[in-house]
Amino acid sequence: MSGGEMSDRVILTSDAVVGPDQVFAGRVVVENGCITEVTKGGHVRGDDGVELGPVCLLPGLIDLHNDGLEQQINPRPAARFDPAVALLHFDRQLLAGGVTTEFHAVYFADVARTDRSMAGAVATASAVRTLGPRVGFVDHQVLHRWELRNTTGLEQLFAALEAAQVRYLSLNDHVPGVGQYRNLPTYSAVRRALGGASAVSEEVDEQRAAELHRIDPTAGLSDVLRIVQELGVAIASHDDDTIEHVELMHALGVRIAEFPVTFEAARRARELGMLVGGGAPNLVRGGSLTGNLNVGELAETALLDYLCSDYYVPALLAAVFQLAPRHGLAAATRLATLGPAAAIGLDEDRGAIAPGKRGDLIAVRADSTPPHVTAVWVNGCPVYQIGVPTTSGVVRLAPPRDSERMNGPRMPRRRPS
Template identity: 35%
Template structure:
């Protein structure tokens, strides 16, 4: 049996931050022993913080590597490797690759991209080439007439661990304020003709008449296969009530404080975006993740589109919002893990996977991951 010991004066456990030595055997934590200094055989991380590996349940990052520029597709296997390396370097040891089952983004045809992207992840995983543990989160756009045809081939995939229901039709939920969307596009230098074309593309391929039936069938799939379900961009009490009735366990990126508060009252875990938190505002003009934190309505932080935002957000919660280390770190580790039914990771505690991160604080309080370990093996 292989035994590894790691000492730190700042080990973040579920009970608080303390000086301790973490004992690892065959990739699993077997003891967390209070200690004032390292034993003879231990790795000495005394100057840095020791936290559990991060669990990211929503990221668009893989798409950015598959299509690094509009119209320029990259090799899917290489994209998977690049995306994986970026996640591991950001302290993420479990990542839910969040693939959208609708339309196009920056010219990427998501329908055509879905099979090769999933196949590449499977191939890289089979080759032992991935540093993080990659799972699937399929994002179900309910107004897409092709939704079920896209979902059904993958609904029994062994890596599929999360489904979400969403509707990005301009004029509601995330995009309720279309004038603000137009203002952002103008600020980005888009012409009036370009803006009209972009809005037209957002409406293209949508059929509101299929939304209710599609949503019912996605909910049925989630129940049949025992998959957790997230509700995306809920804006009103009515939206949240529908999500509760559907069995949604996660309120993903609620766009109003009212929706977030009602979701909490119904027992749903509230997930916000790390970039939103670090920037201090939603890029869509919706609920600020910092406002959610101030109202104590924040259970999960996801990377969304910047992997490193999760680690930065967690330490900002302790530095600027007064959260305890264990509560802040839980938003990026045990919080997302438990919401998705993963009970074997997310904490520095006996019986948990030895997914660990050695964190050093640098300029402006930035947390820098010096070492990242997955199941007792260093991966970054």
């Protein structure tokens, strides 16, 4: 998988190690990329390693959905840039946000207005697979977002899923009048606010929506999902708006409800044993951009299993520390680590500070406003750092001095192969 070259041995000590169930002072040892020892109360000043002091030590964040890479590659219609450049720069943004495992949302559909196509999606997914390990430190994976009413090019989708290292699919239906945009005036208002609508384009949208509404999104869906399930793909529904839609998705074998837009849909998903995911930007902002469900309600009623950054990377860490005062830092951290890992079937490999897990760790200054990442280790290798080295070989991660603010963070000691 992606990430820095494995470090033989690294010792991290902190007054605030964030374990799966509690926060404690302790010592974490990573050897050959894997956590081998977690000792409570074993914080010995002067250990030959990284001494964090009051800086929190968390598992690397796991993000199951972010749209940013597509925007980095195509920042404007018809303006496509080198995916390697886009991926490299986005990788560094993810590290600054504490994300060590990223599922890039790649949209499998033909939408001329936004310069999206099945062929373009295949190219982007391929770039993530092949370029991620070369230019990135983060473990770069793909969330294959299939638009249900796009019934052509399915062989391309199947091939992309089969080629993926971790196979993940979400079932999208973005036709105005259903799901996220079930309220048509809200849809039009959002389009205008984003600068993407005019009287002519709205008329075209209405015509296209009418055409798409004549396509049954569930026709042949069970056959498609049977093929997908044979590939061992984790499947999520998307923007569930009714109890009936949730029940249909569950009957088809879907076990993740991503971004339910009504409380009733989220509650029914949980009753059926589905895992419920919400957008961190929604929680941080205090509500939906389109007048839908406030993710904070899910957190307060224990209906939220995981968070993802959606369209804004910094929101994931911000959401964790926004929830921490009411729910505890360990529980809040699980929503961005062990929760998403369990949803996608990676919880045996990562998502917690525990022996046997990957050495993906982040140091976070929780006493600053806002809380921010000061260091990241991937497979035990330091790949991002803002700190003050000392002559003893111990790195005490502290607020940067004025000179460091001017010169920027120290470069990583190792680069990906």
